[in-house]
Amino acid sequence: MLHCDNLIKRYSDQTVVRDLTFDIQPGECVGIIGPNGAGKTTTIRMCLGLTPPDSGSVRYTQADGTQQQMPADALSIKQSMGVVSQMDTLDPDFSCADNIRIYGRYFGLSNAELDRRIPELLDFAVLSHKAKARPGDLSGGMKRRLSLARALVNGPRLLLLDEPTTGLDPQARHLMWERLQALVQSGTSILLTTHFMDEAERLCHRLLVLDHGQKIAEGTPRQLIQDHIEPEVVEIYGAGATEEAHDLFAHLAQRIERSGETLFLYARDATQINQELSRHPQWRTLHRPANLEDVFLKLTGRQIREDA
Amino acid sequence: MNTTTQAHTTDMRTPSQSPWRAPQITRRFFPVFWRNFMVWRTLAIPSLVGNIAEPLIWLVAFGYGMGALVGEVTYQGTTVPYILFLASGSICMSAMNAATFEGLYSAFSRMHVQKTWDGIMNAPVNLDSILFAEMLWASFKALFTVTAIMGVMLALSISHSPKLLLAWPILWGTGIVFACIALIFNALAKGYDFFTYYFTLFLTPMMFLSGVFFPLDQLPPWVMAIAQWLPLNHAVALVRPLFMDQWPTDIGLHLGTLAAYAVLGFWIALALTRRRFKQ
Numbered sequence: 001m002l003h004c005d006n007l008i009k010r011y012s013d014q015t016v017v018r019d020l021t022f023d024i025q026p027g028e029c030v031g032i033i034g035p036n037g038a039g040k041t042t043t044i045r046m047c048l049g050l051t052p053p054d055s056g057s058v059r060y061t062q063a064d065g066t067q068q069q070m071p072a073d074a075l076s077i078k079q080s081m082g083v084v085s086q087m088d089t090l091d092p093d094f095s096c097a098d099n100i101r102i103y104g105r106y107f108g109l110s111n112a113e114l115d116r117r118i119p120e121l122l123d124f125a126v127l128s129h130k131a132k133a134r135p136g137d138l139s140g141g142m143k144r145r146l147s148l149a150r151a152l153v154n155g156p157r158l159l160l161l162d163e164p165t166t167g168l169d170p171q172a173r174h175l176m177w178e179r180l181q182a183l184v185q186s187g188t189s190i191l192l193t194t195h196f197m198d199e200a201e202r203l204c205h206r207l208l209v210l211d212h213g214q215k216i217a218e219g220t221p222r223q224l225i226q227d228h229i230e231p232e233v234v235e236i237y238g239a240g241a242t243e244e245a246h247d248l249f250a251h252l253a254q255r256i257e258r259s260g261e262t263l264f265l266y267a268r269d270a271t272q273i274n275q276e277l278s279r280h281p282q283w284r285t286l287h288r289p290a291n292l293e294d295v296f297l298k299l300t301g302r303q304i305r306e307d308a
Numbered sequence: 309m310n311t312t313t314q315a316h317t318t319d320m321r322t323p324s325q326s327p328w329r330a331p332q333i334t335r336r337f338f339p340v341f342w343r344n345f346m347v348w349r350t351l352a353i354p355s356l357v358g359n360i361a362e363p364l365i366w367l368v369a370f371g372y373g374m375g376a377l378v379g380e381v382t383y384q385g386t387t388v389p390y391i392l393f394l395a396s397g398s399i400c401m402s403a404m405n406a407a408t409f410e411g412l413y414s415a416f417s418r419m420h421v422q423k424t425w426d427g428i429m430n431a432p433v434n435l436d437s438i439l440f441a442e443m444l445w446a447s448f449k450a451l452f453t454v455t456a457i458m459g460v461m462l463a464l465s466i467s468h469s470p471k472l473l474l475a476w477p478i479l480w481g482t483g484i485v486f487a488c489i490a491l492i493f494n495a496l497a498k499g500y501d502f503f504t505y506y507f508t509l510f511l512t513p514m515m516f517l518s519g520v521f522f523p524l525d526q527l528p529p530w531v532m533a534i535a536q537w538l539p540l541n542h543a544v545a546l547v548r549p550l551f552m553d554q555w556p557t558d559i560g561l562h563l564g565t566l567a568a569y570a571v572l573g574f575w576i577a578l579a580l581t582r583r584r585f586k587q
Contacts (some may be wrong), residue, residue: 011586029552048430049495050585051586052325074432075432076350076432078431087423088423088509089422089423089426089430091343091422091424091427092422093350094346094347102339102346103427105339106335106428106431106433107432108432116465149488186335
């Protein structure tokens with residue numbers, strides 16, 4: 001329903017999105033993962049028609065099959081879109097219920113329609129008991145759920161979420177995930193950006209890995225793990241582990257990575273590594289299956305980004 | 309052939325990206341205006357008291373205080389009590405101040421601090437409509453303020469001219485002019501401190517050069533020449549005779565100048581705001 005073709009965006013002399021192509025099918029949840037500065041937010045802004053791409057196109061297929069394009073048809077496309085942005089844009093002067101009501105008016109919804117929808121949306125966001133509270137009195141998780149409820153006021157076909165759970169505690173994050181999963185089950189398409197791999201793995205049918213504005217991998221979370229990384233990981237920590245263990249295990253692991261005082265051994269089968277490790281009780285070790293974070297770090301590197 | 313046609317169609321549908329392109333205001337500006345009204349409604353009384361207290365203090369202190377010293381003033385050949393002279397000028401100043409404060413501090417809070425505009429633009433409302441709504445809202449703040457002040461002036465029997473009814477839309481127009489100009493500075497601001505420049509370098513000198521407190525013809529010719537270009541001067545030239553139950557002269561010139569300030573001001577504000585939002 002949303003097709004981005006060969007998007008390029010430059011700000012002054014810096015290219016922030018380079019030749020990005022992807023699409024979202026109806027009912028699909030697509031995630032864009034990437035380190036800070038990878039171009040995730042700029043991509044979302046182009047999908048919303050808030051920033052025109054320097055070249056390439058963002059096309060949208062309406063429910064009736066009409067083809068439209070950003071940013072020319074932005075207002076018509078946004079009529080069936082919902083957005084939760086990274087920053088909080090709630091109205092501090094209105095109650096939760098009125099935040100939704102005022103927002104619904106931007107979509108041209110009538111008061112009668114809003115009277116019906118507001119209690120449903122507050123209930124969905126687990127905020128019925130806070131209907132009269134102002135955003136300033138809400139916790140971070142509640143504010144984010146209110147932003148989600150507000151974004152759903154027009155019953156959107158496509159939801160765009162920019163880092164929906166950044167800054168939330170685990171309880172709030174799990175509740176947010178549960179709500180988003182309910183939306184996907186009910187047929188809403190979602191495009192989300194995140195740098196939490198567990199979030200991407202749990203919510204998304206398909207993932208794009210973005211770095212320096214470029215798509216460097218695409219696939220289902222499972223596919224990405226299969227295609228890009230050895231299935232088993234052994235982490236070794238402790239004084240001298242990085243030097244000594246590196247020499248000991250170099251021939252047993254398919255790939256070795258070092259980060260500070262930790263050694264990561266990536267192997268198709270870690271049995272031999274574990275046998276050898278039992279002779280070195282001075283090291284702390286962790287044997288686990290490879291996950292999306294390993295893929296992400298392999299593809300985008302372990303170095304800290306400038307704006308991180 | 310087919311490809312060429314398709315490329316051409318795409319080009320036609322891509323809107324101009326120049327920030328100076330024509331405004332595209334849709335009727336969805338109204339919910340944005342309504343939003344600002346709903347916020348104001350809860351704080352209307354303290355807000356209005358604040359807006360009218362200052363001009364009334366000026367009026368009482370200068371009108372009755374200075375008025376006792378000055379007595380009467382000759383304006384366009386007619387002698388009037390100083391308080392009437394001052395009241396008709398200071399109400400224009402109040403329209404200017406009310407619209408300016410809303411277009412600077414309040415609009416900046418919504419645009420930059422609270423990110424209200426960003427939230428609205430995620431809905432089917434474009435930046436042009438938001439800016440138009442802000443402009444209209446700031447002018448309405450001026451209208452509310454001058455209405456309250458006019459009520460007090462009527463109660464104080466400063467003027468009972470039936471032509472005051474005509475001063476009312478002109479004062480609203482004055483609000484529109486200064487709202488448009490304020491939004492230019494709003495678009496350029498990095499923080500609230502920036503607005504101090506606008507007040508000290510533009511509004512305060514304009515206040516003294518627009519015949520609010522004293523007739524302009526006492527000023528040196530070169531200062532009068534500058535004053536001819538100031539929008540507040542043209543607002544005062546229209547409103548003051550109406551307070552005196554007379555008809556203004558050069559109506560076309562004054563209305564035309566105010567309209568030019570409004571149109572150009574809004575256009576520049578829109579271009580700078582689009583640039584700020586990288587649209």
